[in-house]
Each structure stands twice: as C-alpha cells, then as structure tokens.
Amino acid sequence: MTQERTKARIAAASIPESSREPLVIAVVLAVTLASYIGTLWDDFVYDDDIQIVRNFYVQFWRHVPHYFISQVWSQMFPRAAGNYYRPLFLLWLRVNDALFGLRPAGWHAMSIALHLLVTLLVYFVARKLTNQVSVAAFTALVFGLHPMHAEVVAWISGATESLCAVFVLGAFLAYLKSRESDAVIWMTISSLLFGFAVFSKETGVVLPVLVFGHCWIYAQDSAAGTQDGVKRFMVCVRTVLWYAPMALFYLAVRMLVLRGLGHTVTRLTLSQVIFSIPSMVAFYVKKWFLPIHLDEFYDTPYWGTPNFWHVILPAFLVIAVFAAIWAARNYLGAREVKFALLWVIVPLLPVLDARMLPQDEMIHERYFYLPSVGAALLVGLLVDKWTRGPRVAAKSAASGAGSALVFGVPAVRVVAALVLATSLGLLTVQESEYWTNDYILFQRGYTMAPHNPTVRLDYAEELTNRRDFATAQSVLTQALADNPNEWRAYLDLGQLDYQEGNFADAERQLRRASELDANSADAYANLGLADLHLGRMDDALGNLRTAVAIRPNDPAFLFAYGVILEANGNCILANDQFRAILDIRPGESYAEMQLARCQQTIARTSRN
Numbered sequence: 171m172t173q174e175r176t177k178a179r180i181a182a183a184s185i186p187e188s189s190r191e192p193l194v195i196a197v198v199l200a201v202t203l204a205s206y207i208g209t210l211w212d213d214f215v216y217d218d219d220i221q222i223v224r225n226f227y228v229q230f231w232r233h234v235p236h237y238f239i240s241q242v243w244s245q246m247f248p249r250a251a252g253n254y255y256r257p258l259f260l261l262w263l264r265v266n267d268a269l270f271g272l273r274p275a276g277w278h279a280m281s282i283a284l285h286l287l288v289t290l291l292v293y294f295v296a297r298k299l300t301n302q303v304s305v306a307a308f309t310a311l312v313f314g315l316h317p318m319h320a321e322v323v324a325w326i327s328g329a330t331e332s333l334c335a336v337f338v339l340g341a342f343l344a345y346l347k348s349r350e351s352d353a354v355i356w357m358t359i360s361s362l363l364f365g366f367a368v369f370s371k372e373t374g375v376v377l378p379v380l381v382f383g384h385c386w387i388y389a390q391d392s393a394a395g396t397q398d399g400v401k402r403f404m405v406c407v408r409t410v411l412w413y414a415p416m417a418l419f420y421l422a423v424r425m426l427v428l429r430g431l432g433h434t435v436t437r438l439t440l441s442q443v444i445f446s447i448p449s450m451v452a453f454y455v456k457k458w459f460l461p462i463h464l465d466e467f468y469d470t471p472y473w474g475t476p477n478f479w480h481v482i483l484p485a486f487l488v489i490a491v492f493a494a495i496w497a498a499r500n501y502l503g504a505r506e507v508k509f510a511l512l513w514v515i516v517p518l519l520p521v522l523d524a525r526m527l528p529q530d531e532m533i534h535e536r537y538f539y540l541p542s543v544g545a546a547l548l549v550g551l552l553v554d555k556w557t558r559g560p561r562v563a564a565k566s567a568a569s570g571a572g573s574a575l576v577f578g579v580p581a582v583r584v585v586a587a588l589v590l591a592t593s594l595g596l597l598t599v600q601e602s603e604y605w606t607n608d609y610i611l612f613q614r615g616y617t618m619a620p621h622n623p624t625v626r627l628d629y630a631e632e633l634t635n636r637r638d639f640a641t642a643q644s645v646l647t648q649a650l651a652d653n654p655n656e657w658r659a660y661l662d663l664g665q666l667d668y669q670e671g672n673f674a675d676a677e678r679q680l681r682r683a684s685e686l687d688a689n690s691a692d693a694y695a696n697l698g699l700a701d702l703h704l705g706r707m708d709d710a711l712g713n714l715r716t717a718v719a720i721r722p723n724d725p726a727f728l729f730a731y732g733v734i735l736e737a738n739g740n741c742i743l744a745n746d747q748f749r750a751i752l753d754i755r756p757g758e759s760y761a762e763m764q765l766a767r768c769q770q771t772i773a774r775t776s777r778n
Contacts, residue, residue, distance in 0.1 A: 202314035228263040258370040284332040289314035291339035309550030315594035317461040324605035331539040337367035365416040442474040452484035467615035467625035502551040513544025657686035673703040691721035741768040
C-alpha cells in the first residue's frame with residue numbers, strides 16, 4: 171500500500187505545471203468572484219448619484235461625442251476646466267446604462283467582471299515575468315482578493331481604475347509578446363491599448379516608463395543585453411518611442427479640452443507637498459500589509475515641516491520596508507524584485523502631488539490599485555519561495571521525506587493558498603459591506619474621520635434625506651464651528667430648513683452659501699425655490715436664472731426655471747427651457763407636457 175501511494179506521488183509530481191494551469195486560473199477567479207458576489211445587491215452610492223443616476227450625458231447615445239470634448243464632471247461643473255479627461259470611462263458608463271438602465275445589480279456585475287479580467291491579466295503578466303505557474307497563481311490570488319480593492323470593485327464609479335488597468339496590463343503583455351516574435355504587430359497593438367488606457371484614466375501614462383524599466387532590467391533576454399550601457403539605453407528608448415505618437419496625441423487633446431495639462435486644486439507650498447509624501451506613502455504600505463479599517467474617507471492633514479511622527483517616522487518606515495525588500499532581491503529573484511518595485515513606485519507617483527487633489531482626498535485605497543500589481547508580485551515571489559518543496563518532488567516522495575501532494579501540488583502550497591484566500595477573502599467581504607448604501611458608507615466614514623469635510627457634509631445630507639433632522643443639524647453645526655466659511659454646510663442647512671418648511675431660515679442659509687461660493691448652482695436653485703415659497707417671485711426668477719447660467723444643462727434647474735417663467739406669464743422664454751430639456755433628454759414626458767401647455771397658452775394669447 172505504501173509503495174502504491176509513493177508511485178501515485180511520483181506520478182502526480184511528474185505532471186507538468188502547465189497542464190494544471192487552467193484549473194489554477196479557474197480557482198483564483200472563482201475565489202475572487204465569491205468574495206465580491208455580495209455586492210450585486212448593493213445600491214448606487216456616493217458619486218454614483220451624480221456620475222450615473224443624475225448624469226444625462228451617460229443616458230443617451232447622442233451625447234457620446236461630448237465625452238471627447240469635455241472633462242468628466244462637465245455635467246455638474248461645465249465652467250471648470252478640471253483635471254480628469256476620461257472619455258472612455260464615460261463611454262463605459264454609457265454602455266452599462268444602455269444594458270441595465272438604473273438597475274444597480276447589472277452595473278455591479280460589470281464592475282466585478284472588470285476586476286476579474288484585471289486579475290486574469292495580472293496572472294499572465296506574472297507568468298511571463300517569472301515563467302512559473304505557482305508565482306503567477308499566488309500573485310493573482312493576492313491581487314484579486316486584497317481588501318484594498320474593495321473600493322474599486324464594490325463602488326461602481328471606482329471602475330475607472332480597473333478599466334485603465336485592463337488596458338495598461340493588456341498593452342504591457344503585448345509588449346512582452348513583441349520580444350518573442352512579430353515585434354511590429356505586437357508593438358502596434360500595445361500602442362493602441364496604451365491609447366485606450368490614457369483615455370480611460372490619466373494614470374495610464376506611466377506605461378512607457380514601465381516598458382522602459384522592463385527593457386532595461388531584462389535586457390539579457392534580448393539583443394540589448396549584449397550591448398554596452400549606452401547602446402542598451404538606446405534600444406530601450408527605441409522601444410518606448412512606439413508610444414510617442416499616441417502620447418503626443420493624448421497630451422494635445424487633453425491640453426485642448428482641459429485648457430492645460432492639469433490645474434492646481436489645493437493651494438499648498440512646495441514644502442507641504444514634499445513633507446506630506448512620507449505619510450501618504452506610509453499609508454499605502456500600512457494598508458497593504460494590514461488591510462483593516464479601510465474607508466473611503468480619512469482625516470488627512472498636510473505637513474510643511476519635518477514633524478517626527480508624521481514625516482520623519484513614516485519616511486524611516488517606508489525606507490526600511492523598501493530596504494528589506496531590496497536586500498532580499500537575490501533570494502527572491504533580482505530582476506523580478508527590481509521590476510516589481512518599479513511597478514509599485516511609478517504608478518503611485520502621479521497621486522503624490524497633493525496640489526492636484528481635493529484637500530480631503532489626498533489618499534484613497536483606489537489610488538493603489540495599479541501599483542498593487544507590483545506589490546502582489548512581491549508577495550507572490552515570497553510565498554512561492556517559502557512554500558517551495560524539495561527540488562525533485564519525486565525523489566522526496568520516494569524517500570518519504572517530502573511533503574504530501576494535493577492534485578500534484580505540494581500540500582504546503584495548497585495550505586498557503588487556503589490561508590491567503592480565507593484571510594484576504596473574509597476581509598474583502600467585510601470591507602465590501604460598507605458600500606451597501608449611502609447611509610452605511612457615510613455613517614462609517616463619519617465615525618472613522620469625523621473631521622473630513624466631505625464625509626461630514628455627505629452624512630448630514632443623507633440624514634436629512636432620511637428626515638433625521640436633529641442629528642443632521644448637530645453634524646452641520648459642528649462643521650460650521652470648525653469652519654465658519656464652509657459654504658456646503660450652509661447649503662445643507664438651507665436644504666434641511668426647506669424640507670422642514672422653514673422657508674425664511676432656508677432663504678437665509680442658502681443666501682449665505684451663495685455668498686461664500688458664487689459658482690454654486692445648487693445654492694442659487696434652492697434659494698430660488700425658497701423665494702418662491704416666500705412669495706418673492708422676482709427674486710425666485712433671478713436666482714433660478716443664475717443657477718441655469720452656471721449649470722445650463724441641468725434638467726431640474728431648467729424645469730424649475732421654466733415653470734416659474736410660465737407662472738409669471740412668460741411662456742415664450744419658458745418654452746426655451748422645456749425645449750432645452752428635450753434636447754438633453756429626448757422624450758422627457760414632464761417637459762413635453764409643460765411645452766404643450768405653454769404652446770396652448772401662447773396660441774390663446776395670439777387669438778385674443
């Protein structure tokens with residue numbers, strides 16, 4: 171009996187890794203799917219409301235050309251130049267809307283599918299880089315299940331990260347194929363995918379740097395490896411030049427649409443930018459190794475001086491971690507470690523300039539989605555090394571000294587995979603639950619980051635929507651105590667008073683909001699409605715006229731302005747508002763009804 175078991179072990183060990191590869195891939199994807207399947211029952215949350223539910227641009231095919239000539243938030247802030255030019259992401263939203271309408275389950279299914287595709291591409295990249303199924307499997311497993319990705323997968327609007335990652339990884343794989351054969355064909359494909367990446371999200375622009383780094387590090391596998399340093403450099407430059415036409419085209423279009431490559435969002439000194447970087451990087455390192463208490467919102471102060479706890483200590487810890495990884499490069503594989511570190515660092519660089527990000531959004535787990543490909547590869551290399559059995563499994567099994575085999579795989583590797591899948595999977599399920607709906611998301615965010623302006627005000631709005639006016643009032647009062655010039659707090663207080671029927675108080679709060687931010691269309695629109703209830707028709711018309719001027723393509727503002735114009739006897743101008751609505755949202759019944767009523771009024775007036 172013992173001899174039969176030994177023979178079975180030898181036979182299983184003799185099965186090549188590649189023959190088990192389809193099963194390995196299927197298991198990794200199935201486990202990842204199981205961790206996120208619960209998000210199918212989640213609602214639209216947070217920015218989904220204004221990016222999807224109330225975004226008329228993604229609800230009609232006629233608006234697709236607009237995606238390529240405007241920034242991604244143009245429906246809300248048409249006057250702002252913005253920093254986000256993502257036409258393919260908007261096209262992705264349009265396709266989802268065409269398929270599922272406003273049924274969130276379909277949208278969530280597509281978000282999960284995108285993440286599974288990225289996980290599969292991560293597997294193929296790791297497989298190409300290491301030529302080992304086991305390393306690729308551990309890498310893909312860690313990437314697919316890491317809780318830091320819950321924000322990207324569970325939040326529909328977070329799909330901009332996974333969409334960009336699909337194209338970046340696809341382009342990189344095409345480049346790797348070009349090193350084997352048909353270089354012209356594969357580099358052409360890689361360049362096209364690079365274009366899709368940058369038109370999905372700005373982060374895609376890092377691909378040429380990754381390709382150059384790979385070309386340099388892995389030069390011994392190519393013709394460049396036989397050259398001296400200068401010639402080797404030139405070979406890598408010629409490879410990267412394949413991306414130059416697409417990069418120049420993208421930059422030119424971006425500058426034309428956004429009126430510049432980028433715009434400062436938060437005014438910081440150079441010292442504040444520099445001294446805030448250590449805590450930002452330390453945040454991602456900490457959350458990667460200890461993925462608990464994750465959230466969409468954090469209290470994120472800036473540091474303009476070398477503070478010990480928030481600058482020096484984080485810098486020391488980050489350097490120590492990278493030094494430890496570097497010291498282990500020969501143990502894990504020098505080329506693979508170098509390239510994995512490069513993949514962590516390069517995609518993270520664009521989000522370390524805090525001036526380009528809103529004040530309370532300088533760190534987010536989703537910013538680490540693409541960099542985590544490199545981090546997952548490092549973990550995959552380490553776990554594979556730790557769980558590697560005797561060099562010759564057959565000899566080990568024959569002698570009875572080796573570890574047992576499970577489907578031809580050393581049991582220690584199976585155990586390691588189970589531990590990773592169970593621990594990461596359970597954490598991912600837990601973190602995904604906080605994205606179930608706005609109330610759960612904002613309540614948790616407010617608990618974890620009570621001084622973050624965004625979550626505090628969003629939580630107050632959600633409380634108001636749930637008619638918990640007392641709690642909302644308390645939250646907003648505290649917000650104004652911390653910042654007396656917080657215009658959104660006055661806006662939210664005005665909306666709260668409006669819902670309670672306190673129109674005079676609402677008018678006072680909303681007027682203050684409009685004074686603090688003259689570009690707030692919402693403040694003027696709500697102020698106009700409050701004026702209407704107070705019988706101030708002229709003020710109502712003036713404020714709604716201002717709201718429409720600030721945001722001329724908002725159907726709700728156009729309708730409110732049109733109705734008041736009609737009530738004031740100006741049906742001709744009211745018709746212009748209703749026609750504008752129908753141009754934006756064809757077939758809108760309430761606009762057609764009002765338009766018909768106005769036309770009848772005009773006809774009666776002309777007969778008389």
